[in-house]
Amino acid sequence: MKPLQLEDEHGRPQAIRISERVHWIGALDPNLRTFDIILKTANGTSYNAYILRGSDGVAIIDTVKEGFAADFFARLESVADYAEIKVIVLNHLEPDHTGALPELIKRAPQAQLFISQKAQSMLKGLLKKEELSFRPVLTGDSVSLGDRTLQFLHTPYLHWPDTQCTYSPEEAVLFSGDVFGCHFCDNRLFNDQVGDFRFSFEYYYAHIMRPFKEYVLRALELIEPLALQLIAPSHGPVLRDRPQHYIQRYRQLSTPALHSELSLNQKTLLIFYISSYGNTKRMAEAIYQGAIQIEDVRVSLYDLEGGEVSPFVDLIEEADGMILGTPTINGDAVKPIWDLLSSLTVVNLKNKLGGVFGSYGWTGEGVRLVEDRLRGLKLRVPIPGLRVKLIPTDDEIVECQAFGLELAQELMGLRAARSVDMADLP
Ligand code: FEO
Numbered sequence: 001m002k003p004l005q006l007e008d009e010h011g012r013p014q015a016i017r018i019s020e021r022v023h024w025i026g027a028l029d030p031n032l033r034t035f036d037i038i039l040k041t042a043n044g045t046s047y048n049a050y051i052l053r054g055s056d057g058v059a060i061i062d063t064v065k066e067g068f069a070a071d072f073f074a075r076l077e078s079v080a081d082y083a084e085i086k087v088i089v090l091n092h093l094e095p096d097h098t099g100a101l102p103e104l105i106k107r108a109p110q111a112q113l114f115i116s117q118k119a120q121s122m123l124k125g126l127l128k129k130e131e132l133s134f135r136p137v138l139t140g141d142s143v144s145l146g147d148r149t150l151q152f153l154h155t156p157y158l159h160w161p162d163t164q165c166t167y168s169p170e171e172a173v174l175f176s177g178d179v180f181g182c183h184f185c186d187n188r189l190f191n192d193q194v195g196d197f198r199f200s201f202e203y204y205y206a207h208i209m210r211p212f213k214e215y216v217l218r219a220l221e222l223i224e225p226l227a228l229q230l231i232a233p234s235h236g237p238v239l240r241d242r243p244q245h246y247i248q249r250y251r252q253l254s255t256p257a258l259h260s261e262l263s264l265n266q267k268t269l270l271i272f273y274i275s276s277y278g279n280t281k282r283m284a285e286a287i288y289q290g291a292i293q294i295e296d297v298r299v300s301l302y303d304l305e306g307g308e309v310s311p312f313v314d315l316i317e318e319a320d321g322m323i324l325g326t327p328t329i330n331g332d333a334v335k336p337i338w339d340l341l342s343s344l345t346v347v348n349l350k351n352k353l354g355g356v357f358g359s360y361g362w363t364g365e366g367v368r369l370v371e372d373r374l375r376g377l378k379l380r381v382p383i384p385g386l387r388v389k390l391i392p393t394d395d396e397i398v399e400c401q402a403f404g405l406e407l408a409q410e411l412m413g414l415r416a417a418r419s420v421d422m423a424d425l426p
Contacts, residue, residue, distance in 0.1 A: 001194075003187040013074040016189060018238050019171045019229055021053045021148055025060075025075035027068035030185045035096075039207055042200070044185030047072075047096055048234045050175055051079060052168055054145020057086030060111070061150075061166060061175045062234055066099030073100065073107075085111045087143055089150060091177035092163045093122045097234055102127060114143060116154060119162035137164070139222060155179065155219035157212040165223065172229035178208060179219065180246045181233035192241035200236065201246070205253055210317075210346050213254040220251055258318040266296045267411050269353070270315055271404075273325030274304045274336045279359035279391050280325045286397045287323060287357060287386075290404025297408045304336040309343045316344060321353030321411050322379070323404075328358060328366035337366075341373050354379035355407045357386040357400070364389070382410055 006028070008014045015023035030044035047064035049072055058080050064072040076082075085108035090098060093115070105111070105127075113134035115123055120136050135143075137152040153165040159178040166175040182204040186194035209216050224247060230240035231247075239246050258268065271288055275281035281303070288301045302312065316322055324340075326333040354374035358367045367385035374381050386403045388396045409415035 001188050004189050004193075006187055006189075008078070012078070013071045014078040015051065015075040018050070018190075018232060018240065019173050022168070022171055022173055022232065023051050023075075023079050024189065024232075024238065025049050025051050025072055025079070027064045027071035027075075028185050028187060029065070029068060032183070032185075035183050039183060039204070041183040041185075043195075045183035045235050046185050047099075048181075048232065048236075048238070049097075049100075050232055051076060052145065052148055052150065052171065052173075053080070054148030056144065056146030058084045059087035059089060059143070059145055059148075059150055060085055060104065060108075061089045061232075062091055062097045062177070063100035063104055065096045069100035069103060073103070082108045083110070086145060087112055087114060087150065089114045089152075089166050089175070090119065090123070091116075091166055091175060091234065092160060093119050093126055094160060094178075095126075097177075098126060112143075114150075114152065114166075116152070116156070116162050116164040118156055119164075122160075122162050153219070153222045155215070155222065157215040158219055159208045159212075165219070167226055169227070172227045174223065174226060174228055174231045174243075176223075176231050176233045178234055179216075179223075180231050180239060180250065181235035182237075184236040186237065189238055190241070191237040191239045194237045197237060201249075202253075204235070205250070207346060209250070210253070211348050213256075213348065216250055216254040220247065220254070223247060224251075256318050262298065263296070266298050267320040268298045268300070268318070269321040269323070269408060269411055270319045271299065271301045271323045271325070272304050272312065272337075272340065273302075273357075274327070274334055275325070275359075276327050276329070276334075277359075279388065280327050280357070282392050282397065283357050283359060283386070283388060283400045284325045286392070286400035287325075287404035287407075290401035290406075291323075291408040293405050294408035294412055294414070297411055299404075299408070304340060309340055312340060313343050313347060316349070316352075317347035319352065321355070321407065322374075323355040323357065323407060324370055324374075326356070326358045326366045326370055328360040328362075328364045331363060331365050333358075333366035333370045337370060341370070341377070344377060350378040352379050353407065353411050354381045355383060355385070355403070356381070357388075357403065359388045359390060359392065361390060382415075383407060
């Protein structure tokens with residue numbers, strides 16, 4: 001497929017029509033290789049912005065990153081005058097979508113800003129202006145442009161707390177912000193014309209949306225009933241061919257798979273360990289033996305040395321609890337444990353049950369450090385970590401079994417509340 005004419009015969013950027021009254025007025029950034037420090041982009045990205053024309057004025061939906069403002073304004077000017085702008089919608093305030101906003105406000109001071117309820121403090125932080133006129137909106141709110149309307153959908157955390165989607169029912173276009181987007185740059189613009197971007201779509205979901213699956217599912221409840229001609233995201237291809245396909249894919253990716261494997265009341269507890277001389281392994285096996293005493297707890301025991309991190313992250317995402325075993329070497333937990341923990345930022349761990357154990361030779365700081373990390377990741381760690389000096393004795397093995405049993409009881413809500421005597425704490 002040939003590239004679209006993103007510039008006119010004089011080389012000036014021009015808008016691209018994507019539906020009867022909607023034009024793309026965004027910018028391409030083919031040279032970007034890393035986005036937001038962590039995301040790789042093999043061929044760059046796009047900052048998609050749109051303009052909707054109604055009989056009573058026009059609306060701008062999102063802007064672009066600051067360095068690309070010239071393209072944005074040139075494309076805007078190719079289809080509208082600034083005096084016509086009645087509405088500016090900001091679906092998301094991250095700077096890649098608001099970089100041109102201060103200048104746009106200067107050029108169209110009459111326009112009313114529409115942002116989500118949760119974006120209000122962010123907008124003040126972004127523009128650093130005391131006097132700001134904007135309208136916070138929620139699902140059910142809308143704004144009229146005469147014969148065209150924009151309806152707002154409250155879709156927080158996709159990708160920041162402020163994010164929302166905006167829908168034009170007359171155009172059957174969803175301006176989805178980061179949702180359904182990807183970092184993929186292609187001047188053919190439409191999903192049925194560009195190169196194969198499936199990997200980029202999945203990668204983007206995995207890094208941006210995956211930690212917020214519950215919020216994705218809530219957003220889909222709002223999006224799925226919409227009549228759609230196309231989805232206009234803020235990055236990557238405009239999804240005009242089978243837009244429902246991408247909605248279905250989001251539902252698949254966000255729906256827990258483990259539910260179908262478990263009986264009604266079952267909960268899952270994962271035990272991961274790494275062991276230098278077999279001592280932490282012995283502890284792990286004893287903890288496992290203790291945990292499996294509790295009915296309806298599906299316990300799994302894994303040696304980190306024998307597995308890749310990525311599938312373990314998948315398991316942890318859907319598990320109810322996780323116990324980690326680490327030796328202490330040079331005053332720290334060992335690298336495979338930290339590698340696993342650092343990979344968990346892509347999943348939601350809030351309120352999962354956590355526990356830590358390990359054998360040590362000298363000082364045993366590793367267990368405490370991992371405990372702190374689990375709490376930092378918002379797991380519940382109700383029982384202090386269990387440490388054994390070198391080889392566990394028979395009594396210490398019994399202690400490990402009790403540790404596993406107690407954590408499994410906690411998982412099922414069967415553990416008796418204990419009062420902690422502060423004098424007993426080390
Ligand atoms: Fe594309 Fe979250 O900004």
